[in-house]
Amino acid sequence: MVPIEHYIIFSSLLLVIGLVIILIKRSVIMILAGIELILNAANINLIAFSQNDPNLSGQMMTLFVIVVAVAESAVALAIVYQIFRHQGVSDLDQLNELKG
């Protein structure tokens, strides 16, 4: 069995990579990808800690996290599409007005 520390190292690496993507990329799509990476890092921890749990609480939580991630990314992409139609940019640094 893989020691729990290695799961934590794996998920920390993914979380940090997702955070750095959010911080340094300028495209909205890339930032959404970073958010998905962070959610997946959290899921890895939940799965790792529920390995020995007879009630499977961690796996249930993971299923709900996946569903919420899907809902979030659908709404976020709709908003991004609307912003692009309004202002013609998909670059966060050029998005500097609230009313188009």
Next chain:
Amino acid sequence: MEGLNSIAFYILAGFSVFSALGILFSRNVVHAVFMLVLVFMGIAGVFIISNAEFVGVTQIMIYIGGILILMMFGIMLTHRIDGNRLETQNRRVVIGSLLGLGLLGVLLYPLKEGFPLFDFEKGVESGLNVTEQIGVHLMTTELIALEVTAVLLLMALVGAAYIAGYNLKKKHGTD
């Protein structure tokens, strides 16, 4: 069998981390999204070898079948497709990476002393496999969460369709 599981874990984890680094270092948005698929595949594999087959299959179906398609649509709708490569710029690379490395240090520093696990005593074996247990839990202990999630999904669907078609509707009305 146990040894095989550990070897598979390290291979899949390394694969995922390197693909994630590929997202970080690639400038092409389309390449980055395909790299994201590789990360999700690796994570689904890790789920499957960690005694969570159902979640692993759900991960493949929802992330790779759903979110990838959504993101490709997003790229096609929000970039000017004119034959140029779809590239993205970086900003504040140094301070961003420093913050990331700092957070990594903070997260990994406590692991130095090991991680004591709560010891679940082996309860009565229910005789069901993991997928069957998940089905039973969804219909008994997690029923309220399941219903709330269903309403949330419906709200997100209606909301996304409404937001994406907001100005289209008005234009049709005046024409």
